[in-house]
Amino acid sequence: MARSRRDVFTTVRSEGALLPADFLKQVAKGRRDVPGLTPEAYHLAGNEKLNEAASRSWNRQLGAWAAFRAAGTNLSAAEARKIAERDA
Numbered sequence: 001m002a003r004s005r006r007d008v009f010t011t012v013r014s015e016g017a018l019l020p021a022d023f024l025k026q027v028a029k030g031r032r033d034v035p036g037l038t039p040e041a042y043h044l045a046g047n048e049k050l051n052e053a054a055s056r057s058w059n060r061q062l063g064a065w066a067a068f069r070a071a072g073t074n075l076s077a078a079e080a081r082k083i084a085e086r087d088a
Contacts, residue, residue, distance in 0.1 A: 009028075014021045026034050035041070039050050075083070 012024065014024060039048055042053060044053050
């Protein structure tokens with residue numbers, strides 16, 4: 001299958017308009033004028049780096065996911081059935 005010239009990312013496939021390929025190319029090039037890529041855009045403290053805040057947030061979400069999964073394993077069969085029926 002032939003690849004188009006627009007396929008510059010080997011591990012990212014962009015569908016729709018949320019993260020268009022042109023935007024991803026600008027970010028990958030390290031352009032500083034792309035809106036939303038500064039610590040100020042995320043209301044971070046003056047010396048806080050965007051990648052550090054993202055990493056901290058990711059780790060917090062991993063902890064929440066682990067707690068959610070652990071709580072799910074403690075459900076009785078009746079509780080699990082009740083939740084499955086409610087969500088169906």
